[in-house]
């Protein structure tokens with residue numbers, strides 16, 4: 041069967057989602073993507089975060105490589121100019137031409153700039169693309185005052201950005217109130233009050249008639265009521281208009297006020313052309329949110345497949361919850377109470393600056409809409425009542441009234457939600473999907489997130505998701521027994537606490553006081569690890585040695601044949617030729633297999649147990665130290681060459697990596713910790729896949745946390761920006777100690793954060809704002825570990841008692857006859873079964 | 885392997901852990917758990933699943949009432965009294981009787 045030729049015009053969020061879904065489907069198609077912007081799709085929803093320190097590339101949703109790896113032909117920066125429907129081809133501005141069997145228009149929309157005289161001046165900008173951001177930033181540099189035209193959702197978000205840039209910020213709105221679409225009058229007023237308190241000046245009912253030059257500032261806005269406002273730059277955010285010119289030219293049906301008309305299969309008036317996302321008009325409505333766009337994309341993919349079950353787009357709920365300039369705002373359904381016979385209940389508290397209103401049906405049974413300003417804690421519950429038509433309690437007003445008799449507001453038990461209830465609208469995850477993932481083996485919040493993707497979009501559903509997961513776990517009697525093993529009825533965190541507070545220094549003491557039995561391979565290493573993170577004794581002390589995993593016991597990693605590997609520390613990857621030579625000599629003398637690791641250092645394999653002390657003696661004499669490759673502790677701090685040599689470097693990444701590696705070396709932790717430091721945003725050290733990643737900026741360091749490679753790779757999250765080296769170190773101290781204190785055993789930082797209630801924001805509060813008041817304590821605990829560091833190998837080779845442990849046999853100097861090597865590419869490797877059998881046959 | 889054959893000194897053993905010894909060409913793993921009734925246990929050092937001589941280097945403990953060592957390679961549990969592998973009945977290891985006499989470890 042010949043491949044279906046599918047051409048996609050526009051590579052925004054929805055266009056990309058369509059392509060992604062096509063790739064994942066079984067449809068045998070040849071996909072061509074034509075994007076008008078010069079870069080592949082990125083996350084527009086989080087655009088503002090670039091003002092708070094994110095790099096544009098943090099927003100990317102895909103890449104040219106991803107497309108080419110998946111057989112998608114992609115062209116960027118050359119928009120489509122015409123559709124020739126009779127020949128079924130599209131033609132770009134530069135004259136490229138592409139044939140299609142099916143065409144998908146995902147051209148999105150553009151900011152509406154009112155036709156005001158002077159609105160085409162250089163200082164008049166819009167806010168929708170990464171390029172717009174760069175222009176706003178550049179203009180802000182020599183500006184003092186910034187005006188945003190438009191007091192809607194996007195306008196206020198833009199005002200936040202302008203304020204972040206340090207400008208005196210004004211919002212100019214034509215209508216009487218802010219966010220008129222989502223809020224009623226009362227809510228709008230409360231929002232204004234709160235925003236003004238934050239220093240943003242709001243001007244409503246202002247119609248701009250002329251923008252001209254002015255003496256002291258760059259611009260003057262003149263309003264219809266003869267007043268004016270002086271400013272240096274203006275950002276228009278006065279609504280969006282669908283990009284439907286292409287469709288119009290091609291005689292497709294478009295709405296009176298714009299938008300390409302589609303049916304519930306997302307088909308336009310030409311059955312071979314689909315329109316999805318913000319350019320599509322469905323039921324006389326443009327859906328200016330990404331979730332409905334994603335649903336349209338999925339419907340279109342379903343149309344192109346030969347799936348028997350056809351899905352359709354049925355409109356979408358436009359309820360939203362957001363934080364605008366730090367103010368919580370929520371809007372559900374019929375916020376204005378326009379439904380016939382509806383009843384409204386309002387609660388307004390001007391001291392606390394909270395406004396809540398619900399609209400219920402005439403019989404008081406169903407929730408039709410709600411407005412929340414200043415406190416969105418009821419949003420999740422209200423939304424579920426609304427979406428699922430759940431019958432309201434007898435006195436609906438209690439839903440929003442603060443409790444007077446000490447009882448809390450009737451939150452909706454998540455068990456009451458139907459299976460079809462949408463929990464995460466970004467990724468279209470229903471309660472049923474979550475239940476299925478738990479039935480399928482997920483047993484923690486982190487697992488469910490990984491499996492279903494829920495809460496990995498805007499993050500708004502995180503709290504609700506947690507409730508559903510907890511509830512389901514409980515319902516299955518899976519009241520997830522968090523005991524570490526049969527010997528201790530406690531979690532790792534509890535054991536940590538007992539050890540620290542009870543000043544317990546040995547496993548024997550701990551199990552006497554708080555456990556039972558002999559212990560096992562789960563609790564022993566975990567306790568040994570906590571003892572080391574807390575008191576930092578040598579791990580081979582008599583009362584610790586039996587607790588360690590084999591790798592810690594022999595300060596080396598056991599290989600498949602029972603031999604060991606040797607990894608000296610190479611802080612930051614910087615190494616003197618002399619030390620390299622010393623490593624080489626040891627390798628040669630003991631005939632070890634030598635390899636450069638993925639962690640910027642050298643690994644020597646094939647050492648027999650009894651050879652380890654001699655090998656380490658030589659390495660230590662050459663100035664090397666143990667690399668802790670065997671321990672749950674800091675592994676490596678990778679670095680790039682940085683500003684000392686590299687023409688792009690803006691800070692000394694090597695120096696910082698070395699300092700950091702030396703600071704935290706030997707620190708035992710719940711799982712291994714990896715870090716990296718890059719000298720500029722090119723990120724050659726791959727810091728964003730580390731537990732702690734550090735990237736140099738012109739002004740200092742950006743800190744990323746909780747990334748990893750490995751089985752489930754996860755990009756690190758931006759944690760703080762433009763830090764001085766001193767603050768950076770402080771934050772890392774606190775971050776690591778907090779992790780050590782609260783994580784589960786063998787939980788990498790990423791999974792740990794996934795399970796922390798409140799996630800990244802909570803972590804920021806604890807580490808940066810010191811919300812728990814423990815920052816100083818954490819720093820002191822870290823200082824103790826740092827000051828008690830010892831090279832474990834150096835101590836071991838100086839202690840004959842400890843060295844006894846490294847005998848192959850306690851009663852013989854024989855060697856293990858099962859350790860047999862063969863040569864490969866000029867070095868040794870363990871013989872496989874066949875090779876061993878062959879050799880045994882020869883000697884027999 | 886004769887009865888009362890001396891293998892090593894008591895202070896060659898490591899409390900709550902194991903060591904390896906070579907006895908008549910056979911590698912045996914000897915574990916010293918002073919708080920248990922039997923105190924000293926010996927099984928073959930060969931891990932039939934990991935296929936290496938390393939059982940002496942595993943962590944000892946109890947698992948559902950049985951005294952076990954967990955293989956340092958792939959973590960299966962071997963019962964120190966019966967030699968049975970708790971995860972795989974087809975992979976038992978040989979056991980040896982050893983005891984402590986006058987601070988010496990001897991074949992019993």
Ligand code: SRM
Nearest residue numbers: 597605636637638639641643669675748749750751752788
């Ligand atoms: C030697 C090395 C591979 C190499 O030849 O390059 C290696 C070898 C081992 N890795 Fe690794 N990893 C090595 C770099 C990595 C990297 C790359 C990196 O660090 O940049 C990763 C992915 C990055 C990450 O961890 O985020 C990596 C992800 C893993 C994982 C999966 C971790 C995860 O969270 O999913 C394991 C398994 C584990 O730790 O539970 C693992 C475990 C292991 C163990 C310890 C397995 C074992 O228990 O025997 C290997 C033995 C090391 C030895 O004998 O010395 N290794 N391992 C690398 C040593 C780096 C070093 O200098 O210390």
Ligand SMILES: Cc1cc2nc3c(=O)[nH]c(=O)nc-3n(C[C@H](O)[C@H](O)[C@H](O)COP(=O)(O)OP(=O)(O)OC[C@H]3O[C@@H](n4cnc5c(N)ncnc54)[C@H](O)[C@@H]3O)c2cc1C
Nearest residue numbers: 050052053054055076084119120147148317318328329330
């Ligand atoms: C600052 C900001 C904040 C937002 N916040 C939220 C939010 O919190 N929640 C939410 O749900 N939504 C939010 N949105 C809206 C959301 O970003 C959009 O709903 C979504 O991006 C729509 O996706 P789309 O693919 O339809 O359009 P777009 O993402 O606009 O993509 C369309 C693409 O098509 C390209 N194109 C246009 N014409 C052509 C042509 N002729 N040839 C080739 N390419 C063409 C455009 O250049 C563009 O790259 C926000 C938007 C902005 C700007």
Ligand code: SF4
Nearest residue numbers: 680686689719723724
């Ligand atoms: S990250 Fe930047 S400074 Fe470091 S090597 Fe790469 S380009 Fe150079």
Ligand code: FES
Nearest residue numbers: 464466497498499
């Ligand atoms: S609703 Fe946005 S991530 Fe779930």
